[in-house]
Amino acid sequence: MFLNKNFIPDNVRRVHLIAVCGTGMGALACMLKDLGFEVTGSDQKVYPPMSHFLLQKGIDVINGFNENNISYCPDLVIVGNAVKENNPEVKMMHKMGICFCSMPQAINRFVVGRKKAVIVTGTHGKTTTSSMIAWILYCAGLDPSFIIGGILNNFNSNYRLGKGEYVVIEGDEYDTAFFDKNAKFFHYDPYIATLLNIEFDHADIFEDIKHINKIFKNFVSGISKENTLVAFQNDKNIVDILSDTQCKIIKYGNDSSAAWQLGNISADMSLSLFDILNEKQHYASFKTELIGQHNLLNALCAVAVSDNLKIKKEIVASALKSFKGVKRRQEIRGIKRGAVVMDDFAHHPTAVEETIKGVKLFYPDKRLIAVFEPRTNSSMRKIFQNIYPDSFNMADIICIRKPPLLEKIPYYERFSSRQLVEDLKKRGKKAYYFPETEPIIDFLIQEVISEDIILIMSNGGFDNIHEKLLKSL
DSSP: OOOOOOOOOSOOOEEEEETTTSHHHHHHHHHHHHTTOEEEEEESSOOTTHHHHHHHTTOEEEESOOGGGGTTOOSEEEEOTTOOTTOHHHHHHHHHTOEEEEHHHHIIIIIITTSEEEEEESSSSHHHHHHHHHHHHHHTTOOOEEEEEEEETTTTEEEEOOSSSEEEEEOOOSEEETTEEEEGGGGOOEEEEEEOOOOOOOTTTOOSHHHHHHHHHHHHHTSOTTSEEEEETTOHHHHHHOTTOOSEEEEEESSTTOSEEEEEEEEETTEEEEEEEETTEEEEEEEESOOSHHHHHHHHHHHHHHHHTTOOHHHHHHHHHHOOOBTTSSEEEEEETTEEEEEEOOOSHHHHHHHHHHHHHHSTTSOEEEEEOOOSTTTTBGGGTTTHHHHTTTOSEEEEEOOTTGGGSOGGGBOOHHHHHHHHHHTTOEEEEESSSHHHHHHHHHHOOTTOEEEEEOSSOGGGHHHHHHHHO
């Protein structure tokens, strides 16, 4: 189900992006600027770091949506996912008859072109896995392009325009735009695709797990028979949707039927050490700064992709060892009073559980304080109310903030942080509820001791809690 419809003329020179400060839209704006286009953008609340990054690139960013922002009549308007049809710039765009498209349509037209697209999909782990693949391709001298939903520390960027034949894209299952409710990843024709896992998420647009399975099934069934899907074997949802695929399938995981499997796993100082088996035979041993089995499975997927692209295992091993991770994925923001402040993007119950488990197993002798802000459209809904308590089993102390944007959710659908804390206490956990961020900082200042790991999890800025805490400790 590859969608290549667009509204993009051939003679584009001037481009305007509505909602330009999003991670993906900001990266696209920079790529277009690098490609020689004249680029402007607007957003409701122009905010750093993307606003600063765009200004450094020489991109004119306008604060607020206004019909005058496109009065200069750009050749093309790119409409962000969060933009509504009643947006004043959208209305003016229609009135003036300006050509428009979505973000993935623009990426496909201006960035992918005739390159071979490596599309990384799944509910969790997309950013880390696509980043590893991009770094491996770079280390192999293949000069890849990429656009990814996080800042790669090796590049200090979430995008790159290379001259090589490959482009790595984080394939999002979220809908595309107000005029296109299909998933973003349908706009790309994968040379290689990965499917890391499938779970229920994005409760604001998906009805249930069956709805999500249907979306992924349509995606994998649309991959042409000449191309390849690298799929996680230990996920029942994935197994159930692979029956109608026509492409080559490479399976990885811990199941004995998987072609690629993890072998022995250990830790040495700041590195995870792991063996990989291919067709039950030892393939190679690897080292990485990433921690947690979920990240090693992401690495396993990246190795399977790399092998399919004929990259030598020695190059892959060197790349994984030098891979510096992604900002906001188990990122150590600082150490004060002997305590480590770590930032992570986890928000789905499975991601929270795996992140806590990975950190705790890597630092078994240290006390783990988990600080969580439920902020996504799914985590602010009560659909995960009875699931979240299991996610914090390996944390020693748990701080739960009240969702900051709860008024966006209908009252009868709202998640209760207070109820989560009560459920955790019934399990014998040291759990605390906080209506705002500042009391969490005050609590931690009194509670923290040397060698604690403070794991802060949110998909948002969390009121800059990391820097405030580090300054206060």
